[in-house]
Amino acid sequence: MIGLEHYLIVSAILFSIGLVGVLRRRNLLMLFFATEVMLNAVNIAFAAISHYYNDLTGQMFAFFIIAIAASEVAVGLGILIVLYKKYGSLDLDDLASMKG
Amino acid sequence: MMETLVYIALFAPFAGSLFAALFGMSKRQVFVGIVASALLFISFVASVMLAIYVVKTGTPIHVTMMEWINAGDIRIPFGFVVDQVSVTMMVVVTLVSTVVHIYSIGYMDHDKSFNRFFSYLSAFVFSMLVLVMSDNFLGLFIGWEGVGVCSWLLVGFWYHKPDQPREVNPSISPSWAANEAFIMNRIADLGMLIGIFIIYWNTGTLQYDEVFAQLPYLPQWILDAAAIALFIGAMGKSAQFPLHTWLTDAMEGPTPVSALIHAATMVTAGVFLVIRANPLFAMTPEVSFFIAALGTFVAFFAASMALVNRDLKRIIAFSTLSQLGYMFAAAGLGAYWIALFHLAAHAFFKALLFLGAGNVMHAMHDELDIFKMGGLKKVMKWTYLYMGIASLALAGIPPFAGFFSKDAIIETAFNEGTYVLWIILVVTAGMTAFYSFRQVFLTFLGDERYKALGIHPHEMYKFVLVAMSPLAVLAIIAGFFQPWFHEFITTLLPDYEMSHHTHELILVLTAIVLAFAVGGIVLAYKMYAKGLKRDPKVENSFIYRLLANQYYIPQLYEEMISKPYAMISEALWQKVDLKIVDATVDTIAKFFYHTGDGVRKMQTGNLSNYLNWMAVGGVALLVVAALSAVIG
Numbered sequence A: 001m002i003g004l005e006h007y008l009i010v011s012a013i014l015f016s017i018g019l020v021g022v023l024r025r026r027n028l029l030m031l032f033f034a035t036e037v038m039l040n041a042v043n044i045a046f047a048a049i050s051h052y053y054n055d056l057t058g059q060m061f062a063f064f065i066i067a068i069a070a071s072e073v074a075v076g077l078g079i080l081i082v083l084y085k086k087y088g089s090l091d092l093d094d095l096a097s098m099k100g
Numbered sequence B: 001m002m003e004t005l006v007y008i009a010l011f012a013p014f015a016g017s018l019f020a021a022l023f024g025m026s027k028r029q030v031f032v033g034i035v036a037s038a039l040l041f042i043s044f045v046a047s048v049m050l051a052i053y054v055v056k057t058g059t060p061i062h063v064t065m066m067e068w069i070n071a072g073d074i075r076i077p078f079g080f081v082v083d084q085v086s087v088t089m090m091v092v093v094t095l096v097s098t099v100v101h102i103y104s105i106g107y108m109d110h111d112k113s114f115n116r117f118f119s120y121l122s123a124f125v126f127s128m129l130v131l132v133m134s135d136n137f138l139g140l141f142i143g144w145e146g147v148g149v150c151s152w153l154l155v156g157f158w159y160h161k162p163d164q165p166r167e168v169n170p171s172i173s174p175s176w177a178a179n180e181a182f183i184m185n186r187i188a189d190l191g192m193l194i195g196i197f198i199i200y201w202n203t204g205t206l207q208y209d210e211v212f213a214q215l216p217y218l219p220q221w222i223l224d225a226a227a228i229a230l231f232i233g234a235m236g237k238s239a240q241f242p243l244h245t246w247l248t249d250a251m252e253g254p255t256p257v258s259a260l261i262h263a264a265t266m267v268t269a270g271v272f273l274v275i276r277a278n279p280l281f282a283m284t285p286e287v288s289f290f291i292a293a294l295g296t297f298v299a300f301f302a303a304s305m306a307l308v309n310r311d312l313k314r315i316i317a318f319s320t321l322s323q324l325g326y327m328f329a330a331a332g333l334g335a336y337w338i339a340l341f342h343l344a345a346h347a348f349f350k351a352l353l354f355l356g357a358g359n360v361m362h363a364m365h366d367e368l369d370i371f372k373m374g375g376l377k378k379v380m381k382w383t384y385l386y387m388g389i390a391s392l393a394l395a396g397i398p399p400f401a402g403f404f405s406k407d408a409i410i411e412t413a414f415n416e417g418t419y420v421l422w423i424i425l426v427v428t429a430g431m432t433a434f435y436s437f438r439q440v441f442l443t444f445l446g447d448e449r450y451k452a453l454g455i456h457p458h459e460m461y462k463f464v465l466v467a468m469s470p471l472a473v474l475a476i477i478a479g480f481f482q483p484w485f486h487e488f489i490t491t492l493l494p495d496y497e498m499s500h501h502t503h504e505l506i507l508v509l510t511a512i513v514l515a516f517a518v519g520g521i522v523l524a525y526k527m528y529a530k531g532l533k534r535d536p537k538v539e540n541s542f543i544y545r546l547l548a549n550q551y552y553i554p555q556l557y558e559e560m561i562s563k564p565y566a567m568i569s570e571a572l573w574q575k576v577d578l579k580i581v582d583a584t585v586d587t588i589a590k591f592f593y594h595t596g597d598g599v600r601k602m603q604t605g606n607l608s609n610y611l612n613w614m615a616v617g618g619v620a621l622l623v624v625a626a627l628s629a630v631i632g
Helices: A004-024 A028-053 A057-087 B002-022 B030-057 B084-107 B114-133 B137-155 B174-203 B208-217 B220-237 B245-252 B255-264 B266-276 B278-282 B285-306 B312-332 B336-363 B381-395 B401-415 B419-444 B449-453 B462-489 B500-528 B542-548 B550-600 B607-631
Strands: B061-071 B074-082
Touching (some): B084 B255, B084 B266, B114 B266, B174 B220, B255 B336, B266 B312, B285 B550, B336 B401, B381 B462, B401 B419, B419 B500
């Protein structure tokens, strides 16, 4: 029987994968993917806990996150395209211009 | 109506000062001087009208302009009182000031800071009027400080002159002299402030009439302390020993300033304070006797230094010191009205003397050494006349003003039975006559030593000579007002009458004083009228050099006070300020600077690094949350 803890473990593993991606990746597009993975890891946790408590609030919240992630991707990708057109690269090491 | 007059008398000089200040930076404009003088004259007229009113009605005018300090129990208004004492001072101050203002139009003729000069001069008169008219100690103190500031500005008027060694110029430089005057006065003002505090703590008010009404209920030691502290203030302003050195050095200022501030008005503020606070000083006989003794000592001490001095203005400055000593002697012996009378008479003839000296300076191209003058009578007969009159008055020859006022002081000393003081004052009267006429004869009679210097002296402008005439007239006739003044002023001040015994001896006493005075003049005539004969043996004698160097007191002060003080300051600066205070502050600043400098490296511009740091922060927060969950 697959219980709540299994979902949470999957969620945690996914979140960690996303986090490592955010920390280690140098390509902005990959960073985006990693963020999406993290967001969806959270969605899994929400959905599972919502089901466990029989409370729809969590699932509703997951929908919100999906909507916001979608809009975020829309805006973010737009920025990425502009960045790429301007610098010809999406590598973070190349984009480091605001040094202290 | 009378209230308006009070305000006109007080604020006309202030308006003049502000007006002149508008043109302070621009080049010389004669109308600035004329407007300032005219406003002063208005103030003088208002003062005279107030005086007539006070004489006629005998009631003081008391106005309160506005509330000033109202905090808790302290209630100090900006109030002014025009009574017998203050109206006398007002008339004297505004009269001398008017003459000096008009005189300055001629004297400062070639000075490029002409307008600035009038601004300062009128501001001084305003401060002086605040000082004499205030109805409380704090207002007096404001005026007291105001005249101090104006004195500083005016003594240092030619601030651009460089410092010189003491052997070349005993005053070193105008700015040095100005600072000396200011700092010495600051020392004394501390005493004054303490006196005011003592009065306030013990009476809860600073209004003269309220304070004096409470005096009988205070313990004697508090009265003594207040009187001593106030007198220390008076000693500074009136340049009494040991705070006297600034007055002669203040002669670095323009001569009209010396005439107005350092002879006729400001330096008499100390005497005025003692007269004003006479109920207090009357209840402290020991302090009063000390004042009389100190005054007598200063009279003699200053006169002795004047005997050998060669500097025209310094001789007059010493004589001012000496006469202030006389005034304190009278005030200390309880003859307040006589002190005030001598104050007024002295203001007239001493201002005249100074202005005459200014004429001589003007003619001699700022040469002040009387050994280099002589025979100026031919070219400057009016100035000779004026200075002659003033010196006769100073020497106390009847019927000139000084005879009546100074003689009264000497009689007072006799009447009080303080024969030592009396003898010193009589001898000093002889010395006064000698040095005044030594100066007059060396300047105006004898061989024309200035010719060797290639100077072509000329008489002062006509309008200046005319402007000086009121002072000359007053120097002659002021003495005749003595009985009338006595009657007028003793409605406010305590009366002082000579005893029966003194009355019988009065002719003898007068004759003795006169003999000394005439003797002094005759001696001066014998020694100097024919020309200057210098005797190196006398000039190299110990006493001569002691006197010529002012008893070495300026040097002593420099060695004993100024230099150790500078050394202590230097040490404190190097050891305490730099090593402790600055070091602490610098360390704190450096800590933040270095922290910032180190942390700055975090900002690489690389988003990836930031995200790593963000993750570290998030983990740290998680750890904190987990820990607090476990502990909590």
